[in-house]
Amino acid sequence: LFIDHPLAAGQPVPLASAQAHYLSGVMRLKPGDAIAVFNGRDGEWAAQIEQAGKRGGSLQIAERTAPQRDPPDLWLIFAPIKKARTDFIVEKAAEMGAARILPVQTDFTNSERIRQDRLQAHAVEAAEQCGGTYVPQVEDLQPLSRLLDGWDARRRILWADEAAAGPAATLADLPAGPWAILIGPEGGFSDSERARLRGMDSVSRVSLGPRILRADTAAVAALTLWQAELGD
Numbered sequence: 415l416f417i418d419h420p421l422a423a424g425q426p427v428p429l430a431s432a433q434a435h436y437l438s439g440v441m442r443l444k445p446g447d448a449i450a451v452f453n454g455r456d457g458e459w460a461a462q463i464e465q466a467g468k469r470g471g472s473l474q475i476a477e478r479t480a481p482q483r484d485p486p487d488l489w490l491i492f493a494p495i496k497k498a499r500t501d502f503i504v505e506k507a508a509e510m511g512a513a514r515i516l517p518v519q520t521d522f523t524n525s526e527r528i529r530q531d532r533l534q535a536h537a538v539e540a541a542e543q544c545g546g547t548y549v550p551q552v553e554d555l556q557p558l559s560r561l562l563d564g565w566d567a568r569r570r571i572l573w574a575d576e577a578a579a580g581p582a583a584t585l586a587d588l589p590a591g592p593w594a595i596l597i598g599p600e601g602g603f604s605d606s607e608r609a610r611l612r613g614m615d616s617v618s619r620v621s622l623g624p625r626i627l628r629a630d631t632a633a634v635a636a637l638t639l640w641q642a643e644l645g646d
C-alpha cells in the first residue's frame with residue numbers, strides 16, 4: 415500500500431478514509447492484520463492495522479523489509495488518446511519502471527485534456543501492484559513544442575517512428591542514455607514536428623517492427639524493448 419507519509423519503526427501513520435475503507439471493506443483486513451507499505455522514499459515496511467473503517471484509520475509501522483529501490487532513469491513522453499487507453503499507457507509505463515511520464519499535446523493529439531490527478535492515482539495503483547518502492551511522477555499535459563524548446567540534450571529521445579521501417583531496432587547500438595521514449599498520437603506526428611525531431615542531435619529514431627501499432631501498443635512495445643536491452 416502506498417502511504418504518503420514518513421515511515422519509521424514504531425510510528426503510527428494515519429490512513430485517509432478511502433484507503434481505510436479499501437483495507438477494511440475491499441480487502442477485508444482487521445485490526446492486527448499485517449500489510450506491506452511504501453512511501454516512494456524509504457523502502458518497504460511491514461505494518462499492522464490499528465484501525466480501519468469508513469471514516470479513516472491508522473497503521474502501526476513495524477520494521478523495514480526492503481531498501482528503497484530507485485527507478486531506472488527512463489521517461490515516457492506520449493500524446494494522450496482515448497481515456498481508457500491513456501489510463502492503460504500510464505499503468506503499463508508505471509509497471510515497467512518509467513520514472514517520469516509526460517503527456518504532450520501535438521499537432522494531431524486526439525485528446526486535449528487529461529486528469530493529471532487520475533493518471534497519478536493509476537501510477538500509484540500500478541506501483542502497488544508490481545511491488546515497487548517508488549511511484550513515477552505523472553506530469554501535467556504540455557505542448558510538445560514547449561517540452562522540446564527546453565530539452566536538456568544530455569537526455570536522449572528514443573523516438574518510436576513507424577516510418578523508420580525495418581525490423582525492431584537494436585538499442586544496444588545506440589549512444590548511451592539516459593533515455594526518454596517518445597510515442598506519437600494515433601495520427602502520427604505532423605510534417606513540421608517530424609522535421610523538428612529529425613533536426614535534434616539528441617533524438618534517435620527507432621522502429622518497433624514493420625507493422626503500424628496503435629499508440630498504446632507502441633508504448634508497451636518500446637518500454638519492453640528498452641527493458642530487455644537497457645533496463646534493470
Ligand code: SAM
Pocket residue numbers: 573574575576577578596597598599600601602603620621622623624625626627628629632633
Ligand atoms: N502516422 C501513422 C498513421 O496514421 O499511419 C500512425 C501512428 S501510430 C498509430 C501511433 C504512434 O505509435 C506513432 O506515432 C509511433 O510513435 C508509434 N508506432 C506505431 N507503430 C510503430 C512502429 N512500427 N515503429 C515505431 N513506432 C511505431
